[in-house]
Amino acid sequence: MDRLLVALPDLVRRLHGFDSIEQPAEENAFCQKASLRSWPVREYLGLIFAFLGEGVPPEFQAHPEFEHFDGMVEIDSYSRECNYFQNLENALDMSHIGFVHGDNVAIFKGIGLGRALDAEESDWGVTYGFTRPDGQRRVQQFGMPNIFYLTALPTDRDIGWQESMFWWVPIDDLRHMQFSLHRVPAQGAVAERLHARRQARRNEITIAHQPLARDILEGRARMADVDKSKVDLVRLQDDVAQIGQGLIADRDSETLGRGAIGVVAIRRLWTREIGAFLKGQPTKSWKRDASIVPRAWGLSGNPARIGGDGMGTTQVAEVIDVRPHVEIAEQLKALHATVR
Numbered sequence: 001m002d003r004l005l006v007a008l009p010d011l012v013r014r015l016h017g018f019d020s021i022e023q024p025a026e027e028n029a030f031c032q033k034a035s036l037r038s039w040p041v042r043e044y045l046g047l048i049f050a051f052l053g054e055g056v057p058p059e060f061q062a063h064p065e066f067e068h069f070d071g072m073v074e075i076d077s078y079s080r081e082c083n084y085f086q087n088l089e090n091a092l093d094m095s096h097i098g099f100v101h102g103d104n105v106a107i108f109k110g111i112g113l114g115r116a117l118d119a120e121e122s123d124w125g126v127t128y129g130f131t132r133p134d135g136q137r138r139v140q141q142f143g144m145p146n147i148f149y150l151t152a153l154p155t156d157r158d159i160g161w162q163e164s165m166f167w168w169v170p171i172d173d174l175r176h177m178q179f180s181l182h183r184v185p186a187q188g189a190v191a192e193r194l195h196a197r198r199q200a201r202r203n204e205i206t207i208a209h210q211p212l213a214r215d216i217l218e219g220r221a222r223m224a225d226v227d228k229s230k231v232d233l234v235r236l237q238d239d240v241a242q243i244g245q246g247l248i249a250d251r252d253s254e255t256l257g258r259g260a261i262g263v264v265a266i267r268r269l270w271t272r273e274i275g276a277f278l279k280g281q282p283t284k285s286w287k288r289d290a291s292i293v294p295r296a297w298g299l300s301g302n303p304a305r306i307g308g309d310g311m312g313t314t315q316v317a318e319v320i321d322v323r324p325h326v327e328i329a330e331q332l333k334a335l336h337a338t339v340r
């Protein structure tokens with residue numbers, strides 16, 4: 001997987017600016033003999049993407065839908081203490097929503113019934129769909145090796161469905177981070193109201209979901225007692241579901257049903273591509289074109305119109321950090337424990 005592109009946090013940004021090496025306290029400085037390994041990076045949509053492979057980086061995959069449109073880009077991220085592939089598989093398991101996030105059952109009712117799910121390989125990864133009894137479809141796009149593009153749940157009364165893109169990035173085998181971009185179709189007064197509510201919610205969340213999940217899984221706390229106003233409940237529920245499988249899930253003891261069709265599809269791709277890589281054979285050149293987009297029920301294509309006035313000028317969407325402050329603190333802890 002030498003073509004792996006990953007997103008790294010602001011840490012990388014803070015390391016920028018050191019373009020020379022100096023050595024205090026040494027009369028005959030030998031710093032010119034020292035070297036630091038570095039990788040090419042690119043800032044894009046508020047994230048830093050690094051190419052961690054050897055040689056020349058592959059062509060950068062842009063996502064123009066998130067660059068110019070009538071709305072704003074919200075940027076979010078969180079850390080979770082289990083192997084990243086469990087979170088990646090979780091996205092291709094639409095059925096988990098009704099069970100793990102059962103408190104939102106009115107929204108999720110009937111979503112993810114195994115026989116109504118389908119998963120097919122695309123030029124980018126896997127097109128993963130669900131067909132309702134009335135024929136309406138929800139379609140999500142998985143991009144190899146670690147990306148997901150979906151029409152996400154409504155998160156505010158002023159906006160309907162919105163598009164999101166996720167990246168899952170390992171910190172090590174037992175911890176990972178998810179980076180998320182949300183393409184929010186809001187402008188003017190609606191955007192201002194939404195922004196104010198988002199910032200209020202950031203401040204309201206004062207309990208980090210990671211240690212609370214640990215307490216629940218180790219029997220010191222109960223989900224039923226959680227103060228939902230002070231914690232990101234969806235993340236806590238996914239923590240319990242994903243970490244509860246073990247820090248690295250034992251897949252040899254699984255019995256998969258029809259509802260796991262998406263999980264099976266991405267495992268097949270990963271197995272095939274890693275197999276080819278290990279044999280020195282070429283891997284597939286994954287690419288997303290404008291036809292590979294998510295859809296939800298009656299909505300097709302883009303809920304936020306791509307901007308542009310036909311004169312070659314377009315409005316660049318503003319990128320807004322919506323991470324709860326406790327989340328930022330947890331991420332810094334997780335990452336500082338890794339920096340050596």
Ligand SMILES: [Fe+2]
Nearest residue numbers: 097100101238
């Ligand atoms: Fe979930």
